[in-house]
Amino acid sequence: MADLQALRADIEGIRIEDNEKIVQQKSRDFYWYSPVLKERLEAVTGDLVVSPKTEAELIRVLKACYRHGVPVTPRGTGTGNYGQAMPLSGGVVLSLADMNEIREIAPGRAVVGPGVICSDLDKAARFESGQEMRMHPSTAHTATVGGFIAGGSGGVGSTRWGGLRDFGNVIRLRVVTMEEEPRALELTGEDLHKVTHAYGTNGIITEVELPLTAAYDWVDVIVAFDDFMEAATYANALGRQDGILLKLNTVVAAPAPFDYFKRHQKFLKEGENTVICMVAPQSLDAFLAFTRREGGRIAFNRSELAEEDLRGLPVAYELAWNHTTLRGLRVDPAITYLQVLYPFPDQLALVSKLHEMFEGEVIDHLEFVRFDGDITCFGLPMVRYSTEERLDEIIETFNREGAPIFNPHRYTLEEGGMKQTDEIQLAFKREADPRGLLNPGKMIAWENPDYDFDSGAVWLFKGLQKAG
Amino acid sequence: MADLQALRADIEGIRIEDNEKIVQQKSRDFYWYSPVLKERLEAVTGDLVVSPKTEAELIRVLKACYRHGVPVTPRGTGTGNYGQAMPLSGGVVLSLADMNEIREIAPGRAVVGPGVICSDLDKAARFESGQEMRMHPSTAHTATVGGFIAGGSGGVGSTRWGGLRDFGNVIRLRVVTMEEEPRALELTGEDLHKVTHAYGTNGIITEVELPLTAAYDWVDVIVAFDDFMEAATYANALGRQDGILLKLNTVVAAPAPFDYFKRHQKFLKEGENTVICMVAPQSLDAFLAFTRREGGRIAFNRSELAEEDLRGLPVAYELAWNHTTLRGLRVDPAITYLQVLYPFPDQLALVSKLHEMFEGEVIDHLEFVRFDGDITCFGLPMVRYSTEERLDEIIETFNREGAPIFNPHRYTLEEGGMKQTDEIQLAFKREADPRGLLNPGKMIAWENPDYDFDSGAVWLFKGLQKAG
Numbered sequence: 001m002a003d004l005q006a007l008r009a010d011i012e013g014i015r016i017e018d019n020e021k022i023v024q025q026k027s028r029d030f031y032w033y034s035p036v037l038k039e040r041l042e043a044v045t046g047d048l049v050v051s052p053k054t055e056a057e058l059i060r061v062l063k064a065c066y067r068h069g070v071p072v073t074p075r076g077t078g079t080g081n082y083g084q085a086m087p088l089s090g091g092v093v094l095s096l097a098d099m100n101e102i103r104e105i106a107p108g109r110a111v112v113g114p115g116v117i118c119s120d121l122d123k124a125a126r127f128e129s130g131q132e133m134r135m136h137p138s139t140a141h142t143a144t145v146g147g148f149i150a151g152g153s154g155g156v157g158s159t160r161w162g163g164l165r166d167f168g169n170v171i172r173l174r175v176v177t178m179e180e181e182p183r184a185l186e187l188t189g190e191d192l193h194k195v196t197h198a199y200g201t202n203g204i205i206t207e208v209e210l211p212l213t214a215a216y217d218w219v220d221v222i223v224a225f226d227d228f229m230e231a232a233t234y235a236n237a238l239g240r241q242d243g244i245l246l247k248l249n250t251v252v253a254a255p256a257p258f259d260y261f262k263r264h265q266k267f268l269k270e271g272e273n274t275v276i277c278m279v280a281p282q283s284l285d286a287f288l289a290f291t292r293r294e295g296g297r298i299a300f301n302r303s304e305l306a307e308e309d310l311r312g313l314p315v316a317y318e319l320a321w322n323h324t325t326l327r328g329l330r331v332d333p334a335i336t337y338l339q340v341l342y343p344f345p346d347q348l349a350l351v352s353k354l355h356e357m358f359e360g361e362v363i364d365h366l367e368f369v370r371f372d373g374d375i376t377c378f379g380l381p382m383v384r385y386s387t388e389e390r391l392d393e394i395i396e397t398f399n400r401e402g403a404p405i406f407n408p409h410r411y412t413l414e415e416g417g418m419k420q421t422d423e424i425q426l427a428f429k430r431e432a433d434p435r436g437l438l439n440p441g442k443m444i445a446w447e448n449p450d451y452d453f454d455s456g457a458v459w460l461f462k463g464l465q466k467a468g
Numbered sequence: 469m470a471d472l473q474a475l476r477a478d479i480e481g482i483r484i485e486d487n488e489k490i491v492q493q494k495s496r497d498f499y500w501y502s503p504v505l506k507e508r509l510e511a512v513t514g515d516l517v518v519s520p521k522t523e524a525e526l527i528r529v530l531k532a533c534y535r536h537g538v539p540v541t542p543r544g545t546g547t548g549n550y551g552q553a554m555p556l557s558g559g560v561v562l563s564l565a566d567m568n569e570i571r572e573i574a575p576g577r578a579v580v581g582p583g584v585i586c587s588d589l590d591k592a593a594r595f596e597s598g599q600e601m602r603m604h605p606s607t608a609h610t611a612t613v614g615g616f617i618a619g620g621s622g623g624v625g626s627t628r629w630g631g632l633r634d635f636g637n638v639i640r641l642r643v644v645t646m647e648e649e650p651r652a653l654e655l656t657g658e659d660l661h662k663v664t665h666a667y668g669t670n671g672i673i674t675e676v677e678l679p680l681t682a683a684y685d686w687v688d689v690i691v692a693f694d695d696f697m698e699a700a701t702y703a704n705a706l707g708r709q710d711g712i713l714l715k716l717n718t719v720v721a722a723p724a725p726f727d728y729f730k731r732h733q734k735f736l737k738e739g740e741n742t743v744i745c746m747v748a749p750q751s752l753d754a755f756l757a758f759t760r761r762e763g764g765r766i767a768f769n770r771s772e773l774a775e776e777d778l779r780g781l782p783v784a785y786e787l788a789w790n791h792t793t794l795r796g797l798r799v800d801p802a803i804t805y806l807q808v809l810y811p812f813p814d815q816l817a818l819v820s821k822l823h824e825m826f827e828g829e830v831i832d833h834l835e836f837v838r839f840d841g842d843i844t845c846f847g848l849p850m851v852r853y854s855t856e857e858r859l860d861e862i863i864e865t866f867n868r869e870g871a872p873i874f875n876p877h878r879y880t881l882e883e884g885g886m887k888q889t890d891e892i893q894l895a896f897k898r899e900a901d902p903r904g905l906l907n908p909g910k911m912i913a914w915e916n917p918d919y920d921f922d923s924g925a926v927w928l929f930k931g932l933q934k935a936g
Contacts, residue, residue: 107598108684108713108750130575130598131682134711162710168754169711189757211713211750214599214682216576240841242630243602243637245576245679282576282679286636289657345813373708375841 003068004047007092010064014057015098017049026093027073029080033325035336035385036409037083044086046073046093053098055176055184055206062182062204065092065437072178073439074200076115076147079139081322083411084151084199088441096146099206105129109171110212114146114205121145125212132215134161134169138321146205149173149196153418153460156278156317158369159239159249161213164196165461174207177432185432190464194428197419197461201439201446203432218247218278220316222300223291224268228253229352231273232366232377234294236348238275239368239375244287245280250320252276253355253364256382260327263313267300274299278316321380324365328382335363336385339406340398341458342366344374350403351377358394360384379403404458414444414451421445422453422463471536472515475560478532482525483566485517494561495541497548501793503804503853504877505551512554514541514561521566523644523652523674530650530672533560533905540646541907542668544583544615547607549790551879552619552667556909564614567674573597577639578680582614582673589613593680600683602629602637606789614673617641617664621886621928624746624785626837627707627717629681632664633929642675645900653900658932662896665887665929669907669914671900686715686746688784690768691759692736696721697820699741700834700845702762704816706743707836707843712755713748718788720744721823721832724850728795731781735768742767746784789848792833796850803831804853807874808866809926810834812842818871819845826862828852847871872926882912882919889913890921890931 008016017023027045031037047070052058065072071091078085087093100115105128112121118133118140125131135157137143143152149170154163161169173187173195184206187195194202225231228251235251238244257274258265268274275296279287284303291298302310319327325337342350355364361384366377383394388409395405406417413419426445432438436446445451453463476484485491495513499505515538520526533540539559546553555561568583573596580589586601586608593599603625605611611620617638622631629637641655641663652674655663662670693699696719703719706712725742726733736742743764747755752771759766770778787795793805810818823832829852834845851862856877863873874885881887894913900906904914913919921931 108682108748166711167709167758168713168751171750171753188753190761211711214576241635242838242841243634243679245636280576282639283636285639285656290635293658370710373710373843 003070007064007068007070008048010067011050011061014061015051015053017051018047023047023049023093026075026078026095027087029078029083029085030322031081031083031086031411033081033329033336034409036388036391037411041083041086041411044083044088045090046087047090049093049095051095051098055099058099058204058206059176059182061092061094062176062178063180066178066180066435069435069437071437071440074150074204076144077117077142079137079143079147080151082408082416085147086411094204096204097144100144103207105131105212108212109209111207111209112145114144114208116145117141118143118145118148122215126215130215131212133157134211134213135164138317138323140317145208145210149208150198150200150205153197154369155321157247158367159246160370162370163460168211170196170208170210172209173205175203175432176206177203178438179432179434193461193464194425199413199439199442201413201433201443202425202429203438216245216280216282219281219284220300220302221277221279221287221298222264222267222316223275223277223296224272224299225275225296226272228273228355228364229348230295231275232348232351234296235275235366235368236375236377237294238277238290241290243283244290245283247278248276248317248320249368250276250324251364251366251368251377252319252324256324256328256363256365260324260331261319262331264300264319272299276316276319321367324380325382328363334385335382336391337380337382337408338395338398339408340379340381340403341371341406342377342379342403344371344376346402347376350401351379354398354401354403357397362394406460412442412444417457418460420453420459420461420463422465424464471538475532475536475538476516478535479518479529482529483519483521485519486515491515491517491561494543494546494563495555497546497551497553498790499549499551499554499879501549501797501804502877504856504859505879509551509554509879512551512556513558514555515558517561517563519563519566523567526567526672526674527644527650529560529562530644530646531648534646534648534903537903537905539905539908542618542672544612544618545585545610547605547611547615548619550876550884553615554879555907556879562672564672565612568612571675573599573680576680577677579675579677580613582612582676584613585609586611586613586616590683594683598683599680601625602679602681603632606785606791608785613676613678617676618666618668618673621665622837623789625715626835627714628838630838631928636679638664638676638678640677641673643671643900644674645671646906647900647902661929661932662893667881667907667910669881669901669911670893670897671906684713684748684750687749687752688768688770689745689747689755689766690732690735690784691743691745691764692740692767693743693764694740696741696823696832697816699743700816700819702764703743703834703836704843704845705762706745706758709758711751712758713751715746715748716744716785716788717836718744718792719832719834719836719845720787720792724792724796724831724833728792728799729787730799732768732787740767744784744787789835792848793850796831802853803850804859805848805850805876806863806866807876808847808849808871809839809874810845810847810871812839812844814870815844818869819847822866822869822871825865830862874928880910880912885925886928888921888927888929888931890933892932
């Protein structure tokens with residue numbers, strides 16, 4: 001490809017990787033969680049991986065790609081689950097992992113490059129100021145901050161702070177456009193929504209200002225219940241305890257805890273349902289009193305175990321969010337998963353109904369979170385996969401019952417269901433990426449001029465038109 | 469009184485005050501907020517004020533009082549509003565203000581004597597560790613920590629953390645009993661409820677362990693609206709923004725802001741309704757974007773004003789909670805107030821209905837808080853007082869409409885309506901205060917053996933029997 005030769009010449013001095021195997025590897029994420037995407041995205045690969053170290057280098061890359069009409073798909077470390085950073089049209093995979101400077105840590109906030117690993121930021125913030133990120137994915141040890149914001153929605157900490165969609169959970173993003181002369185824009189307030197969870201289709205994040213919160217030596221606790229709905233009811237009530245400071249409140253239904261959490265197996269009984277929590281030390285006493293009152297069995301309390309008992313045990317959040325499915329897949333590669341919202345105030349009734357409807361086929365996994373001011377839960381149920389048709393049937397049933405699915409078996413923004421596109425966002429893309437070179441194929445509204453914005457669906461990241 | 473002579477001899481060396489004027493002054497609180505209590509409690513006074521400096525001294529005082537049958541009414545600095553610490557039967561007013569040691573400040577928690585002034589603890593915690601109390605009364609500069617726990621229910625910070633009634637907002641209380649040989653008990657978990665908001669009827673607090681949270685340079689902001697329900701709707705929606713960190717979210721209806729907040733008057737317009745907020749600096753940008761979207765006028769933003777403009781201005785929380793009424797009383801001594809809960813999820817409809825019913829007679833004041841996991845509001849409406857009968861009529865109307873009143877015109881635990889007594893608490897009092905000498909006359913269940921515990925009322929501090 002002539003374009004690529006010329007491109008390479010234009011960006012000389014900037015780190016490039018063209019080893020086919022490595023490029024393919026860096027063109028992938030955890031899309032194989034989905035048997036549907038596994039089939040559809042298997043052949044996807046970029047042509048080159050380019051890794052700028054500074055915004056100036058990045059701008060050189062974008063200018064060159066623009067000139068030569070080469071698609072650019074930005075990427076952190078590829079911990080997404082549905083092809084967010086997979087280059088459907090080939091071209092350049094733009095790794096931002098080397099733009100990993102921690103520029104400022106101040107009371108309540110940090111300024112970082114997009115490539116900083118979440119746990120590295122947490123480590124630095126804790127060391128310098130006793131602080132940490134409000135929320136991070138369960139892949140904190142590998143995921144980048146920029147990738148989390150561009151491809152994620154929330155995670156460990158959302159039980160306290162809500163999601164990335166919420167005002168205040170991202171303070172400022174610096175974004176470079178894909179134009180003949182790329183511009184650097186500073187986005188704040190509502191404008192952040194142009195870029196959050198947009199998979200890099202609207203510009204490349206070069207700096208992130210995000211809020212920090214007090215770091216504590218969170219205590220991992222697992223509470224066990226014989227009955228699944230008892231566990232869910234407990235977790236729901238626990239989430240409503242305003243004075244008990246939690247970072248995680250996860251329900252995993254039997255048989256997953258005993259069968260999939262191998263390293264914790266010795267603490268668990270077969271057939272138990274678990275609630276996995278991270279509790280602030282100053283809240284532990286109240287947490288235990290509350291749990292006693294509600295009749296939960298304390299199966300695991302990290303603060304009471306000796307160093308040697310803890311050796312090799314993953315931290316609690318590595319049993320939760322997307323790690324639950326990961327642990328399941330290691331034991332049973334035939335499972336997959338869904339993403340669902342159980343809307344307040346009917347969350348427990350919905351959970352119970354759907355749990356019964358799919359007993360044996362769906363293994364429930366709930367994440368209790370704050371959502372628009374209420375305590376409710378997302379589900380990341382594990383599904384014993386048979387066919388795509390059956391999976392769609394299950395999805396339809398959840399939707400019909402009032403528990404909307406954010407389909408992790410689709411790679412477009414709109415079909416994934418988390419990101420609502422609208423005229424304002426489309427207008428922003430026209431401005432920021434006039435040639436449509438940023439992560440092509442991910443935004444239906446761009447590809448299809450007749451796309452109907454008003455599907456009536458539930459969106460996590462709402463369009464700007466309604467909000468504005 | 470012979471008893472007192474003997475008592476004085478027994479506690480020689482411990483600080484005593486017997487000047488009649490000073491004893492009377494130290495026998496009072498802000499009971500005069502209520503014209504009803506003003507009349508009823510005017511004559512109340514103790515015989516002596518005793519101020520132990522240590523738990524050992526305190527135990528000597530209690531032993532002596534027990535021996536001589538002298539009532540003991542514990543007190544911090546007397547910032548209560550309904551006679552919590554007024555000695556109905558005379559005797560010893562036990563000032564705990566000198567037991568004001570700050571014993572430990574650690575990540576997430578502090579251990580202090582009961583007499584520490586809230587703002588002194590905050591100052592020390594901020595200086596040592598960048599922390600502060602989760603919540604404090606609007607009288608933080610004069611109120612003691614022990615008095616807050618024994619006589620208060622929540623305050624500035626409850627918008628984030630709920631109330632003192634909630635698991636986790638007090639960690640541990642050390643309490644000395646009123647027996648022949650006083651014992652020191654360490655209470656945690658549910659047992660804390662035996663002592664919180666019990667006016668010292670169940671034992672004397674000698675040490676408090678309480679949670680701390682990250683301190684920020686909170687930004688005082690006042691948002692103005694022409695319409696009262698627009699202000700209330702905004703504050704409710706603001707409270708539901710999970711990513712915007714607030715410490716205060718107070719609605720004050722016209723004409724109070726312009727008429728009563730004299731020092732802020734230059735920032736306000738006559739007839740405006742205000743929402744008074746304390747916003748974490750890292751959330752200010754999001755707060756302003758949200759406020760713009762909701763159409764509020766930023767009347768006051770401390771972060772944008774010069775030092776000289778701020779001179780003499782009280783901090784935001786000194787316009788809120790019980791300070792709102794205080795400022796009203798300074799302008800119009802004929803007003804009084806009520807305390808009301810607007811239960812979720814109907815809070816806005818209830819507020820609107822009752823606002824219209826009493827327009828001109830009741831000036832609304834709402835405090836948006838977390839309450840059992842929901843965002844809702846308390847009211848501390850100011851009332852243009854005419855007669856006790858009319859006040860009772862207003863109270864009845866609120867109760868009938870589903871907005872329960874915690875009557876601040878009553879001095880007993882039960883009639884005030886915040887504290888539910890029950891057999892377990894009564895049994896604890898029998899054990900901890902067998903002669904009934906602690907703050908006599910405040911617990912109906914103790915005075916009246918036929919007291920019916922099951923009134924069906926709403927209680928902030930629930931009995932232990934149901935919960936257990």
